[in-house]
Amino acid sequence: MxxxxxxxxxxxxxxxxxxxxxxxxxxxxxxxxxxxxxxxxxxxxxxxxxVRQLTSTEVEDLPDGGLRIGAAVPNADLAAEPRVRERYPLLAQALLAGASGQLRNRATTGGNLLQRTRCTYFTDTTMPCNKRDAGSGCGAVEGLHRNLAVLGATHEGPTSPHTCIATHPSDMVVALRALDASVRVLGADGERTVPIAELHRLPGDDPARDTTLAHGELITAIDVPALPWATRSRYRKVRDRASYAFALVSVAAALDLDGSTVRDVRIALGGVAHKPWRATVAEDALRGGPATEAAFAAAAEAELAAAAPLADNAFKVPMATNMITRTLVQLAEARA
Amino acid sequence: MDTQITLRVDGADRPLTVDTRTSLLDAMRERLGATSAKKGCDHGQCGACTVLLDGRRVNSCLVLAVTAEGQEVTTSDGLAADGPHRLHETFVDHDAYQCGYCTPGQITSAAGVLAEAAQGWPSAVTEDLVADRTDLTDAEIRERMSGNLCRCAAYANIVPAVAQVAVEQGVRA
The missing domain is CATH 3.30.43.10 (Uridine Diphospho-n-acetylenolpyruvylglucosamine Reductase, domain 2)
Structure with a gap:
């Protein structure tokens, strides 16, 4: 070290x-x-x-009914927070699905957002990795990539300086993406607010960068806006073992029904991309339409139409489609 | 870079000079002779190094010693300061170990699980997220203890050892 x-x-x-x-x-x-x-x-x-003891460890009510989460709130405390469990079940479930009890006690909310997008080649300094060692190539694209990205990745071959198929491993951030959270950031020039949609980035031609933050910028809090219908929401995670493993695919979803019509819906995916993936194609297809299994499946398939899997992770495409469909069916049934 | 700190381990203040790179685990084991917490993976994956830091279970391999100043570190040894903890006794009664290497981490982690359950914390397998009481079923214990690996696979006996104390402490029906 x-x-x-x-x-x-x-x-x-x-x-x-x-x-x-x-x-x-x-x-x-x-x-x-x-x-x-x-x-x-x-x-x-x-x-x-x-900075562990510098930013807030409090969860405060926002005037609109949302919550402001201090960046230093430990993951475990946020999952246990009664207002999170009541208002945003998908967020509590996502937090509880992540890591282990020991890690959740120590990890902070701000740090969870800023954990590295990564894969096993990133953490192995003997291997090529464009994220760790810019321009060195990507070992994963023709190597072990069963658990890596199927959406929004850059794969131009193992020697390209742009290739990166790493995934962001956070569960929490998938739920925050579905909830349209925003991140309060302090920099040398003062404070700004970054929509969570703009915090993490796809690899593009610069896989070394996970986020849009500038060096020195500090996350001070995360604002989660009110979403009254998020009381009926869910986070589902499929992994290789029952606990303490990264997602193969995860889904954070909330569903708002008007009778048997979808009034509104939020869907975000984990384990499939360099950043938490908001399923806007599926959401747009569903809004105003029937809340049926067939409609959910068609919307999920439309979302995954953009997938570009590799040899060993193609299973993630039907897995994501099935999980979106099944999660929405469960939420629709819970609503009835 | 050397830094002077004082760690409070199992109730005793221990001043020492450490390189900033030293983990809490290495400071305890290599410098203070406090070898209760064990080094397994040194990556936060196995749980053998679990200690209670101000009462909360954490992986001491991922805690830099310099950041633990002013905090109360409790190892499995420290839980026995006034005689064996009930977890020590039930682990013996249920034969909840074979080689014993992971056991101090299992014990401190289980102590953390019991404290978390007493506060009503849910887990990934909790059906009713808003319930204000936790019932540490076998499934709950397995999920909550998933950060502690046992390569002898004593899990089948660890679960009832933890469950017995959970009943005694009123966090299991």
């Missing part, structure tokens, strides 16, 4: 000032991803600015 200086600031602005002046530094939250990546030699910061 590279040597680093450990710094604490007295407030968030102080932390931003500290890190802005340290181009190779990093913020330390719970450390559950960063410390591991440092030990593996994948992350090599020369300064750590500890």
């Amino acid at each position: 590279r040597e680093f200086r450990y710094e604490k600031a007295i407030d968030p602005a102080g932390a931003v000032a500290l890190l802005t002046g340290e181009p190779e530094g990093a913020y330390l939250g719970g450390g559950t991803n960063l410390v591991d990546l440092m030990r593996l030699g994948v992350a090599t910061p020369d300064v750590l600015v500890d």
